[in-house]
Amino acid sequence: MISIQEIAKRINKREEYLSFVARNLFNMVHKSKKAKKNGGFRDITSPNEELKNLLRLINKHIFGQFNLHKFFFLQPGCNHIRMLSQFTNSKFIITADIDDFYPTIHPAKVTKTLVDLNFDDNAAKLITRLTTFDSKLPQGFPTSPKIAALALNTVIIRLDGLSRKETFRIGLYADNLVIGSNYNPERFQKLIIKIFRQNGFLLDEFQVYNKGSVREAMGIRINSKLEVVQSYIDAVKEEIIVFKNNPDQMHSFKSIKGKIDYIANVNTRQAVILKKMIKF
Numbered sequence: 001m002i003s004i005q006e007i008a009k010r011i012n013k014r015e016e017y018l019s020f021v022a023r024n025l026f027n028m029v030h031k032s033k034k035a036k037k038n039g040g041f042r043d044i045t046s047p048n049e050e051l052k053n054l055l056r057l058i059n060k061h062i063f064g065q066f067n068l069h070k071f072f073f074l075q076p077g078c079n080h081i082r083m084l085s086q087f088t089n090s091k092f093i094i095t096a097d098i099d100d101f102y103p104t105i106h107p108a109k110v111t112k113t114l115v116d117l118n119f120d121d122n123a124a125k126l127i128t129r130l131t132t133f134d135s136k137l138p139q140g141f142p143t144s145p146k147i148a149a150l151a152l153n154t155v156i157i158r159l160d161g162l163s164r165k166e167t168f169r170i171g172l173y174a175d176n177l178v179i180g181s182n183y184n185p186e187r188f189q190k191l192i193i194k195i196f197r198q199n200g201f202l203l204d205e206f207q208v209y210n211k212g213s214v215r216e217a218m219g220i221r222i223n224s225k226l227e228v229v230q231s232y233i234d235a236v237k238e239e240i241i242v243f244k245n246n247p248d249q250m251h252s253f254k255s256i257k258g259k260i261d262y263i264a265n266v267n268t269r270q271a272v273i274l275k276k277m278i279k280f
């Protein structure tokens with residue numbers, strides 16, 4: 001069993017310090033909002049440097065011992081490009097988003113996930129207090145992607161069995177689900193939705209694409225090769241224009257740079273053009 005004492009020892013922190021941080025978490029975060037691609041806003045909870053460093057230690061020395069299933073591509077050694085590349089030869093593709101993925105993962109679910117991973121009750125509750133905020137898994141904590149993936153374990157077990165039986169390819173990147181098949185998997189749509197719903201998750205924007213249709217996921221077009229969709233590139237260009245008129249907004253610069261790096265994974269030439277526009 002993983003105890004509080006064991007956790008403190010692994011990350012070289014006193015137990016009293018961990019309890020102190022858990023009690024004062026509210027004073028160690030900054031909240032903001034980020035626009036969603038499909039409208040509305042996503043709550044972003046950014047930890048200060050002290051809390052961020054502690055969460056990174058927990059991620060490395062506590063959660064690092066738990067390997068994620070091969071379906072997960074938001075982990076070291078993987079990325080969204082590697083995930084989507086496995087679907088270029090699939091005749092049919094299903095795409096969906098896990099609706100409000102992080103907010104759906106409430107503290108009780110985190111605690112149960114940790115207990116299932118052999119944390120004792122007190123350790124599970126302490127880690128839950130350190131890694132959740134406003135009664136949910138926060139977008140912005142470095143521990144959230146790993147915890148979210150671990151919380152999906154019961155879903156993954158069902159999907160793994162289905163993929164073996166029906167020879168599906170499955171990829172998960174954060175809240176993005178992609179399934180590839182050489183025959184029409186539409187008849188399994190209700191079953192896939194049911195698997196997620198039975199474990200407390202809802203699927204949104206469920207789409208089934210055949211080989212001849214325009215197939216997109218995460219701003220990437222999936223044909224015989226991967227291509228960045230033009231609408232995504234145009235949106236980045238607009239952001240660059242807005243930023244050049246307001247160059248003091250460094251958070252916008254960081255956002256644009258991240259999107260250009262994203263494009264560079266697929267289209268180096270287009271990324272170079274965008275970098276010249278913003279001159280970095």
